[in-house]
Amino acid sequence: MSLANRVLAVNDDLPIRSDAPVHSGKVRSVYWLTAADSARLIAERGYDVAADAPLAIMVISDRISAFDCIWHGEGGMNGVPGKGAALNAISNHWFALFKEHGLADSHILEIPHPLVWIVQKAKPVMIEAIARQYITGSMWRAYAKGERDFCGIALPDALQRDQKLPELLITPSTKGILEGIPGVPAVDDVNITRADIEANYQAFNFNTAADVDHYEVLLKQGFEVISNELAKLDQIFVDTKFEFGYVRDAQGEQKLIYMDEVGTPDSSRIWDGEAYRRGEIVENSKEGFRQMLLQHFPDPDVLLNKDRMAERQALAANNALPAEVLMAVSNTYVSIAERITASSLTISDNPRAEIIDVLANDFGLID
Structure with a gap:
């Protein structure tokens, strides 16, 4: 076949x-x-x-x-x-x-x-719960341009690209378009602060103010479990996205749970530990595919500039990637899953x- x-x-x-x-x-x-x-x-x-x-x-x-x-x-x-x-x-x-x-x-x-x-x-919590242990990707690009405040968290000067952060950072963004929240634009995937969430917890679908603390605890604990297990494989858990929601159990009680996917190459960055110690970044996640796309097309700004979304969609629709590119992605996903x-x-x-x-x-x- x-x-x-x-x-x-x-x-x-x-x-x-x-x-x-x-x-x-x-x-x-x-x-x-x-x-x-x-x-x-x-x-x-x-x-x-x-x-x-x-x-x-x-x-x-x-x-x-x-x-x-x-x-x-x-x-x-x-x-x-x-x-x-x-x-x-x-x-x-x-x-x-x-x-x-x-x-x-x-x-x-x-x-x-x-x-x-x-x-x-x-019932989903309307937050993309993002945790970062290293400064890379979009956070590094913003930092390199002089930004120091990320979701209400101040970062120190003199950080280097891809270095480990002083502590695990939680940098949440909105899940979907949320209207009527003071100081939060009504657009999808916009960065928010913990203060935004605390002041408007019901608008983000939290049942109680205490659940804001609970979701952060679950996020940090989940990150730690995955990070520790990946470390045993000499893999670095760089950053990830979690999602949360409420369900009812057999007794009708509501409980906060993890939902969607967790710790996957789609929702996370995973680096090879041995390569990192050599000063190299070897991606065992979808970030490697993204980097390939940026190198594959002559004008990478089309992929990075949201104002050029129509051009980007045309690029994806009209360009069949080489089969070996998709098979390389397959190898990355299957290999890390098996490990x-x-x-x-x-x-x-x-x-x-x-x-x-x-x-x-x-x-x-x-x-």
Whole structure:
């Protein structure tokens, strides 16, 4: 079977029984189950959720996004072989470790296939919770231009590119467009301060003011767990994005949980430790793909300048990347997943058929 057929590029047209439109993001698609199917699965599978909790099937794709665009390759490769399975395997591994360490649950109830999660509906906290241990990327570019205040945190002078920061920094931004919050522009992904969150915690979907402290604790603890485990593999956890939300348990109590993905090459920077000690940066995350794109095209400003988004989207749509580029990304994702989980990653020959089969035969969700 060709590489193109092993890629799950389209994941929003599966015949999963649902009574709501499929929500499709850059990488994942969400199928909201009917109330009857949700209640049936809760009873049959014994999930620790309220009996009337809405459930969803979340299907990850092998698409790759960078600079807010979806990229494709030659020969009909509309994604990266193994990428989706690698992301899910890594997230599943970290979520299990979080639970072992007594941190918090995730929204995942069951994993019926390497590309599929069964999740319960969560009320999302409207914050992209970003933690940084090193100064690099956009933070370094701003720092090099003279900025010293980041999300209300003052950085000292004389920091060097890619050096470890004096402490773990939490530099949150908005998740979606939030209106009516004093001092916070109504645009997606704008930096905010802890003071902004504390003063307007309800607007960010926190239940209580105390939960602002709780989310920060969970963010720092989660970062520490992942960082410590990666250090055992001589990998450096540079920075990451976490997301949080509220769900109800079987007793109807609301609890703050981790949601979306955690500690993956898509949501984090991961550097090779040995190379870093030599003064080199070797990326084991999507940042390597972003750097390749910046070098591949003659005018990198198109990728960095948000005012040129129309040109950027045309660039992504009209340029098929060399197959070897996408296979190099595949190797990065699969390799780091296998190192983190200490197990080999199986890449499906026909992921679409496998997903339909398991959801039909084991869960009764295909009409």
